[in-house]
Amino acid sequence: MENLPANKQFYNRAGSENGFYYPSKEEKQNHPYADYLRGAIARHQLKNQKVLEIGSGIGAFQDFIADYTGTDFSETVTSNYHKPFFCADAKTLPFPDNTFDAVFTHAVLEHIPDPEKALKEMRRVLKSGGILLLHAAWHVPWFASEGYTVRQYAELPPVKKVKKVCAHLWKHPLSRALDIVTCRFIILLRHLLFGSPKLHYKKRTANYETFWCSDSDACNSIDQLEAGIWFVKQGDEWIAPGSALKKFFMVRGELELRINKDDPAIQSTL
Numbered sequence: 001m002e003n004l005p006a007n008k009q010f011y012n013r014a015g016s017e018n019g020f021y022y023p024s025k026e027e028k029q030n031h032p033y034a035d036y037l038r039g040a041i042a043r044h045q046l047k048n049q050k051v052l053e054i055g056s057g058i059g060a061f062q063d064f065i066a067d068y069t070g071t072d073f074s075e076t077v078t079s080n081y082h083k084p085f086f087c088a089d090a091k092t093l094p095f096p097d098n099t100f101d102a103v104f105t106h107a108v109l110e111h112i113p114d115p116e117k118a119l120k121e122m123r124r125v126l127k128s129g130g131i132l133l134l135h136a137a138w139h140v141p142w143f144a145s146e147g148y149t150v151r152q153y154a155e156l157p158p159v160k161k162v163k164k165v166c167a168h169l170w171k172h173p174l175s176r177a178l179d180i181v182t183c184r185f186i187i188l189l190r191h192l193l194f195g196s197p198k199l200h201y202k203k204r205t206a207n208y209e210t211f212w213c214s215d216s217d218a219c220n221s222i223d224q225l226e227a228g229i230w231f232v233k234q235g236d237e238w239i240a241p242g243s244a245l246k247k248f249f250m251v252r253g254e255l256e257l258r259i260n261k262d263d264p265a266i267q268s269t270l
Contacts, residue, residue, distance in 0.1 A: 007113075008073070010208040010217060015058070015076035021211060022077070028060030033106050033135065036254060037064060040104075044131045044256075049101035052125065054090050054118075055108030059083070069100075073111075091117040095125045098261075102131040109136035109227075110218040111206070116199040119227070123234065128261035132231075135254040137214070139180065140221040143167040145205050147212020176251075180223070184248055187226050197233040200226055224250050228257075235260045 004012070014021030028034060041047055041064060048066045056062070056070030058080040070081060071088040078085055088094050090105075090112050103122050112118045122132055143149070148160070148167040156164060169175055190196065199222075206219040228238045228247060240256040241247050 006208040007111075007206065007217075007219075008075075011072075011074040012076045015072075015074035022057045023060075025058060025060040025080075028057070034061070036135075037061060037104065037106075037133070040133050040254070040256065041065065044102065046102045046131065050099070051102045051104065052093075052095070052100045054093075054103060054105040054122065055111070056085070059085065061104075091121060093121045093125050097124055098127045099125045100130060101127060102133070104133035104135075106135045107137050109134070109222060110138075110140050110204075110215060110220055113219050115201060115220055115222060116230075119199065119230065123231075123236075123259055123261075126259045128259060130259045132257040132259060133254055134227065134257065136222060136227075137218060138222060138224050138252065139176075139183075140204055140215050140218040141167065141170055142204070142221075143170070144213065144215040144218055145207035147207075147210070147216060150213050180251065183223055184225050187223060187229065191229055191233075197230070199230045224253075224255060228255055231255075231257050 011021075023031070046065065050067045050069075051065045052069045052071065053061060054071050056072050056077075057074075058077050059070050062068045062070055062081060062083045069084045069086070071086045071090070071093065073087070073089060075087045078087065086094055090108065091114055103126055105122070109115050109118060122134075126132060143163060143166075146160070146163070148156075148164040149171065151164065153161055153164060170179070187200070190200070201223075202221040204218050204221055207216045211217065225247060232238055237258040237260060238247070238255065239258055241250050241253070
């Protein structure tokens with residue numbers, strides 16, 4: 001155990017200690033994402049398709065799909081599954097090309113050290129015309145690993161007290177809106193001027209020692225618009241959100257994409 005990388009040790013512990021990290025199946029199935037997933041499955045007629053979940057945790061959604069396969073980085077969640085499950089790194093999925101009709105992933109991408117490799121793997125294992133339902137904790141804040149929003153002022157040294165104040169200021173809706181809109185204009189300018197297909201994201205320092213709060217263990221921060229444009233640059237169709245305006249101003253939520261491997265020259269507009 002001691003010889004395993006810190007992230008592998010963390011997620012193995014997460015899978016073996018009830019309530020420490022992974023929500024219960026009941027909590028997951030009552031989460032707003034579960035309602036979204038049920039709707040997306042119906043909308044894209046995925047119930048009887050061959051579907052992969054990446055970062056499937058304790059397998060709370062395995063019965064949403066008839067032909068389901070789950071994957072997770074944790075080696076200790078296996079006993080939760082009665083359908084096919086593989087312990088795997090999202091950057092090196094153990095499946096042949098063009099295996100699945102759909103892939104979905106929820107709150108996983110921000111925990112992957114090289115998210116672009118993971119996105120490439122998602123495309124690789126999907127069939128052309130396959131559906132990708134991509135949800136992440138977009139815009140992970142710089143202070144998540146230190147838990148400034150949940151720790152008490154009294155326990156912090158002076159410098160960290162100042163950081164806690166800054167963290168609360170960042171969380172204000174106006175501050176966040178300004179940050180996101182500024183980020184989006186930079187993204188559009190970069191793609192319009194340079195046209196780079198590379199995925200741009202901010203690195204975060206994951207905390208694998210103390211799980212202060214959600215995304216303390218995140219190691220990157222990605223913007224939805226950046227992720228959506230990355231797929232468009234590959235020749236895929238960005239289905240939802242629908243309009244360009246909704247894509248630009250989305251704060252939370254899922255990206256729905258249709259993978260196009262047949263004619264990369266055909267690209268969706270934003």
